[in-house]
Amino acid sequence: MRQHHRSPRLFGSLLLVAAAGFSSVAAVPGGDSTGQEAAEAATAATPTPLGQVVPAPASAVPGGSPFEINSKTRIRVDGSRDAQKTGSYLAGVLRPSTGYPLKVTDDGGSDGIRLRLNSKDASLGNEGYRLESKRGSLTITARKSAGLFYGVQTLRQQLPAAAEQKTVQKGPWQVAGGTIKDAPRYGYRSAMLDVSRHFFSVDKVKRYIDQMSLYKVNKLHMHLSDDQGWRIAIDSWPKLATYGGSTQVGGGKGGYYTKAQYKDIVQYAASRQLEVIPEIDMPGHTNAALASYAELNCNGVAPPLYTGTEVGFSSLCVKKDVTYDFVDDVIREIAAMTPGKYIHIGGDEAHSTSHEDYVAFMDKVQPLVAKYGKTAIGWHQLTGATPAKGAIAQYWGYDATSAAEREQVANAAKNGTKLVLSPADRSYLDMKYDKDTPLGLAWAGYVSTQRSYDWDPGTYLKGAPADSIEGVEAPLWSETLSTSAHIEYMAFPRLPGIAELGWSPASTHDWNTYKVRLAEQGPRWDAMGIGYYKAPDVPWPGK
Numbered sequence: 142m143r144q145h146h147r148s149p150r151l152f153g154s155l156l157l158v159a160a161a162g163f164s165s166v167a168a169v170p171g172g173d174s175t176g177q178e179a180a181e182a183a184t185a186a187t188p189t190p191l192g193q194v195v196p197a198p199a200s201a202v203p204g205g206s207p208f209e210i211n212s213k214t215r216i217r218v219d220g221s222r223d224a225q226k227t228g229s230y231l232a233g234v235l236r237p238s239t240g241y242p243l244k245v246t247d248d249g250g251s252d253g254i255r256l257r258l259n260s261k262d263a264s265l266g267n268e269g270y271r272l273e274s275k276r277g278s279l280t281i282t283a284r285k286s287a288g289l290f291y292g293v294q295t296l297r298q299q300l301p302a303a304a305e306q307k308t309v310q311k312g313p314w315q316v317a318g319g320t321i322k323d324a325p326r327y328g329y330r331s332a333m334l335d336v337s338r339h340f341f342s343v344d345k346v347k348r349y350i351d352q353m354s355l356y357k358v359n360k361l362h363m364h365l366s367d368d369q370g371w372r373i374a375i376d377s378w379p380k381l382a383t384y385g386g387s388t389q390v391g392g393g394k395g396g397y398y399t400k401a402q403y404k405d406i407v408q409y410a411a412s413r414q415l416e417v418i419p420e421i422d423m424p425g426h427t428n429a430a431l432a433s434y435a436e437l438n439c440n441g442v443a444p445p446l447y448t449g450t451e452v453g454f455s456s457l458c459v460k461k462d463v464t465y466d467f468v469d470d471v472i473r474e475i476a477a478m479t480p481g482k483y484i485h486i487g488g489d490e491a492h493s494t495s496h497e498d499y500v501a502f503m504d505k506v507q508p509l510v511a512k513y514g515k516t517a518i519g520w521h522q523l524t525g526a527t528p529a530k531g532a533i534a535q536y537w538g539y540d541a542t543s544a545a546e547r548e549q550v551a552n553a554a555k556n557g558t559k560l561v562l563s564p565a566d567r568s569y570l571d572m573k574y575d576k577d578t579p580l581g582l583a584w585a586g587y588v589s590t591q592r593s594y595d596w597d598p599g600t601y602l603k604g605a606p607a608d609s610i611e612g613v614e615a616p617l618w619s620e621t622l623s624t625s626a627h628i629e630y631m632a633f634p635r636l637p638g639i640a641e642l643g644w645s646p647a648s649t650h651d652w653n654t655y656k657v658r659l660a661e662q663g664p665r666w667d668a669m670g671i672g673y674y675k676a677p678d679v680p681w682p683g684k
């Protein structure tokens with residue numbers, strides 16, 4: 142898909158041509174409106190310029206007449222189950238706002254919205270799609286279901302924001318004419334939710350999954366255990382959840398996912414093309430486990446549950462055999478609920494584990510991940526031990542991270558360890574935007590919307606080969622966050638920027654054009670009920 146990159150300037154002028162062309166063909170409802178009403182209707186009816194979406198597509202060539210959804214429009218799917226499902230999903234989004242029946246059918250026909258999995262274009266890969274919009278039909282083709290789903294996300298953003306409302310709105314429902322061809326820069330585009338510091342119910346997790354999937358995020362990393370809470374039922378060690386999960390930061394009642402609930406999250410994520418990456422943080426960040434089972438402690442004494450926010454005081458007992466029985470059981474049970482490839486084993490801030498013990502621990506635990514058929518991911522401290530072949534290190538350093546530490550990570554990358562980048566002063570969604578942000582932390586500094594977007598994963602970590610970068614993640618730590626409103630205020634508008642860094646070609650990277658596309662998401666979030674932060678560096682419509 143690289144051959145479709147074009148310069149942002151060319152892209153911009155194509156969009157202008159598109160916008161100018163369409164205002165003249167915009168439908169004017171009724172016959173006898175005044176000139177001013179007609180002008181307003183024409184403005185309202187001007188479709189979003191083709192390609193004016195987040196993340197920016199690899200290529201968009203506007204041209205021709207717009208496509209319009211009307212009361213007779215069908216969603217025509219090919220015979221495949223994946224296309225059926227994606228068609229029903231799209232109908233579910235558009236029926237409430239348009240009020241149209243939008244029947245999903247596989248009875249052939251070349252008009253309406255067409256979802257097809259028959260693309261022969263190998264350059265689309267597993268996640269790419271082609272969207273062709275013209276008078277009478279809008280066709281999305283892909284090779285795999287993820288591509289169809291992403292094409293549908295693009296289609297949503299090409300429609301007026303009112304399409305996202307839950308009650309019937311006035312059209313017209315036009316999509317600018319032309320062709321988008323799109324595929325991601327990176328295959329690893331992740332968002333993390335810390336459900337340990339504060340517990341989030343299944344419904345809240347699903348709500349966030351829906352939101353991240355709007356921006357083609359394809360991994361949900363769940364931070365399932367930490368000092369303050371163990372959030373997943375493990376049959377062979379039941380007190381982890383029932384006792385270790387019984388509180389949270391500040392002393393609330395906490396909670397945990399039963400296996401059925403966890404599987405429900407995994408399945409829901411899969412329906413939005415997200416792979417769940419479970420994290421059990423070890424050997425540090427383990428007070429909830431240590432409190433649940435005395436034998437996991439070197440001194441055999443269980444500490445009390447912990448509801449504060451300090452880090453670095455807990456460690457599994459590296460020298461005891463029972464520790465590895467415990468880790469084996471936990472990884473086995475979690476692997477059995479994980480269709481995805483990865484298990485995250487944490488490994489950060491093990492300040493009360495000696496270096497020697499840390500290395501020994503990782504040498505024993507990484508093979509357990511492999512034993513259950515999974516690939517290990519660790520926070521980048523793993524590069525200070527011996528990363529297993531194929532393991533991924535997740536870099537969470539920031540501007541103040543020492544040159545030596547960066548070099549250690551870059552050297553591991555040169556030696557074949559792949560990297561996921563989540564620099565704390567760029568992609569940590571729990572960092573305050575500025576000094577007035579009521580939620581969040583500031584240990585890595587303030588992270589404005591522009592700052593979180595304005596970096597290049599390909600060149601960010603000096604010395605790390607570009608092809609060692611698997612992708613990016615936006616972590617959301619929850620020491621200060623306990624509701625969906627909190628999540629949304631911190632994630633929006635920054636999460637879409639990290640998603641764009643993961644998806645869009647580097648050639649589209651430009652804050653000045655990005656902020657305009659981002660601003661257009663505001664009315665969509667309003668329609669969806671997402672309570673975002675009206676960041677002052679973004680030109681929100683009507684501001």
Ligand code: TNX
Nearest residue numbers: 452489490520537571582618
């Ligand atoms: C650092 S990032 C941590 C977390 C905290 C977070 C708060 C990482 C691997 N460790 O334990 O929650 O900062 O921003």
